[in-house]
Amino acid sequence: MEKVPMTAEGLKSLEEELKTLKSNDRPAVIRAISEAREHGDLSENAEYHAARERQSFIEGRIKELEDIISRADVIDVSKLSGDTVRFGATVTLADEDTDEEMTYQIVGVHEADLKAGRVSISSPIARALIGKGVGDTVEVKAPGGSKFYEVISIAFT
Secondary structure (H helix, E strand, C coil), rough: CEEEEEEHHHHHHHHHHHHHHHHHHHHHHHHHHHHHHCCHHHHHHHHHHHHHHHHHHHHHHHHHHCCCHHCCCEEEEHHCCCCCCCCCCCEEEECCCCEEEEEEEEECCHEEEEEHHHCCCCHHHHHHHHEEECCCEEEEEEEEEEEEEEEEEEECC
C-alpha cells in the first residue's frame, strides 16, 4: 500500500469529516430514505431517489476517507528545519513581474486548499519549489505560460 504524506492538521481534518459523515450525515440520509418510502410508489418518488443518491455519495466518501486515513504517513512539520523547501515548508514567494508576495505551505494531496494557502506536494508550484533555497528563482510552468518567482523565506511551523 502506498503511504499518503500529510500533516497532523490534515489528518485531523479528514478524521473530523469522517466522524461527521458517520455520526450525522449517514443517520440523516437513512431517516430521509425511510420517510420517502412511506410516501408510496418508489419508482416515481423523487425524494427517495435523491436520498438514495445522497446515501451513495456518503458511503463512497466514507470508504475513501477510511482508505486515505489508513495509509496516512503523518509528518510533524514542527520537528522539521532547514534552508531548503520540502514537504511541510511554508514558503513566501515574490512574483518577479509584479513584486506581489504570496505565502504557501506545501502539504499532502488530500489537504490542499489554495484559499487557505496550502498547496499540494504534487502541484506545479510545489514541484518547482522543492529543493530550492532563499533567494532562488523558480519557474512554474502553468497552463497560461511560465511564471517566475523568487523565494523570499522558508519556515517550518
